[in-house]
Amino acid sequence: MAGGGGKVRTLDPRGRIVAVALFAVVVVSLDDLAVLAASVGIAMVPFLFARLPMIRTLKRVAAMDGFIVLLLLMLPFTTPGETWFALGPLVATREGGVLAIGIALKANAVMLALLSLVGTIEATALGHALHRLRLPETLVHLLLFTVRYIEVLRREHATLRQAMTARGFRMRADLHTYRSIGYLLGMMLVRSLERSERILGAMKCRGFQGRFHLLGVFRWRRRDTWFVALTLAVLAGLVILEHRHGLPA
Amino acid sequence: MHVVDGALSNEVVIAGGAIAVAGIGWGLRNLDMEKIPAAGVLSATFFLASLVHVPVGPSSVHLIMNGLAGLVLGWAAFPALFIGLLLQAVFFGFGGITVLGVNTVAIALPAVLVGVVCRRGAAGASPRTAALWGGVAGGGAILLTGLLVALALALSGDAFLPAAKLVVLAHLPVMVVEALLCAAAVGLVRRVKPELFGVVSSGRGVAAHA
Numbered sequence: 001m002a003g004g005g006g007k008v009r010t011l012d013p014r015g016r017i018v019a020v021a022l023f024a025v026v027v028v029s030l031d032d033l034a035v036l037a038a039s040v041g042i043a044m045v046p047f048l049f050a051r052l053p054m055i056r057t058l059k060r061v062a063a064m065d066g067f068i069v070l071l072l073l074m075l076p077f078t079t080p081g082e083t084w085f086a087l088g089p090l091v092a093t094r095e096g097g098v099l100a101i102g103i104a105l106k107a108n109a110v111m112l113a114l115l116s117l118v119g120t121i122e123a124t125a126l127g128h129a130l131h132r133l134r135l136p137e138t139l140v141h142l143l144l145f146t147v148r149y150i151e152v153l154r155r156e157h158a159t160l161r162q163a164m165t166a167r168g169f170r171m172r173a174d175l176h177t178y179r180s181i182g183y184l185l186g187m188m189l190v191r192s193l194e195r196s197e198r199i200l201g202a203m204k205c206r207g208f209q210g211r212f213h214l215l216g217v218f219r220w221r222r223r224d225t226w227f228v229a230l231t232l233a234v235l236a237g238l239v240i241l242e243h244r245h246g247l248p249a
Numbered sequence: 250m251h252v253v254d255g256a257l258s259n260e261v262v263i264a265g266g267a268i269a270v271a272g273i274g275w276g277l278r279n280l281d282m283e284k285i286p287a288a289g290v291l292s293a294t295f296f297l298a299s300l301v302h303v304p305v306g307p308s309s310v311h312l313i314m315n316g317l318a319g320l321v322l323g324w325a326a327f328p329a330l331f332i333g334l335l336l337q338a339v340f341f342g343f344g345g346i347t348v349l350g351v352n353t354v355a356i357a358l359p360a361v362l363v364g365v366v367c368r369r370g371a372a373g374a375s376p377r378t379a380a381l382w383g384g385v386a387g388g389g390a391i392l393l394t395g396l397l398v399a400l401a402l403a404l405s406g407d408a409f410l411p412a413a414k415l416v417v418l419a420h421l422p423v424m425v426v427e428a429l430l431c432a433a434a435v436g437l438v439r440r441v442k443p444e445l446f447g448v449v450s451s452g453r454g455v456a457a458h459a
Contacts, residue, residue, distance in 0.1 A: 024346040060342040071412045079408040106255025111342050138277045143332050145289020173304040182433025190442045192294045196287040210282045
């Protein structure tokens with residue numbers, strides 16, 4: 001699932017996760033539009049280093065849930081305040097506009113940082129790193145099993161769909177489609193469960209005694225300390241800017 | 250739908266996070282290592298189901314299938330659906346980080362609730378009654394999800410009230426589709442492998458059925 005990586009790959013996954021989490025919390029708490037625009041700029045830095053497929057990633061970041069876009073477009077018209085512009089009978093307010101632009105900037109800044117710093121961690125390493133960051137062991141194993149079987153089941157889903165297509169099935173907005181897709185999902189659940197029985201059998205055959213071992217090895221190096229320190233400094237800078245710049249507004 | 254970072258008030262985000270942590274913790278409590286393979290494989294199935302688009306009228310929606318997840322996984326739906334949302338956020342850029350708690354509650358809490366109410370019916374006497382309860386679970390879970398998202402928006406400020414109402418309306422067609430899909434899926438499972446509705450959620454391990 002994870003593509004790219006570039007120079008970001010050389011940093012310890014734990015440091016990257018912590019940095020993004022702190023960045024998200026700070027950015028969400030900011031209000032000043034100029035400072036928020038600066039945080040999008042800051043999030044561009046790891047994004048450029050991560051060498052992610054540029055167009056595809058930017059599309060993903062910009063293509064928020066259709067409903068969220070609608071929500072942002074509605075906000076200027078539903079927030080009380082000073083008139084900004086009027087569209088026929090609808091009056092948009094400056095306050096609502098600021099609110100909507102602020103949300104869009106926050107969401108994009110966090111998403112850029114997340115995709116470039118955490119999205120580039122290999123899924124298994126993500127599980128191990130989260131375990132080191134004190135996520136419960138059961139949850140980590142659930143994550144690892146989920147990640148392991150998504151690709152297997154995706155292929156199985158494609159096979160079943162191909163079989164349906166070969167029999168002339170086409171997606172339409174009708175009852176037949178809904179029933180067929182429902183059967184498809186039900187069948188996938190049944191097959192998945194039977195697969196999990198075979199997995200457990202195979203595990204027991206190899207001496208599974210109710211405990212997994214997480215063997216991920218990470219090495220914290222000096223550059224990781226520098227990276228986290230730099231992140232903290234930048235975040236402190238953002239908070240100070242917000243207080244200097246944002247108060248009169 | 251996935252709420253993004255920065256849209257909700259701090260109180261709502263924190264409350265969502267706290268409820269999510271409690272729900273995930275409770276869900277993990279019953280999940281011993283013997284059940285992890287079954288829960289993981291099913292969790293992967295629901296992750297894939299959420300990527301399937303089905304046509305509705307002239308448009309299309311992607312599935313959530315949290316009702317079915319609740320029937321199959323019980324309380325384990327909380328951690329399983331959380332992992333799905335985490336992976337979607339990290340690798341696909343859907344949703345956000347600080348709102349992960351709110352998004353998890355909006356999807357997993359309805360799953361657990363309909364699971365508790367409808368499980369007995371879905372494992373019931375005939376495939377026909379099972380399908381009926383499956384439909385109730387599938388539709389009910391989406392309705393509750395819509396209401397919870399609307400509640401999160403409405404609690405975040407009066408400016409969000411019109412959007413909150415729109416969220417509930419937007420979930421209605423999805424509700425009908427998921428009710429039909431879930432009814433078909435449950436009817437099939439009831440005929441082919443009825444023990445599916447108890448493997449992860451009951452006290453017994455998978456081995457008991459193997």
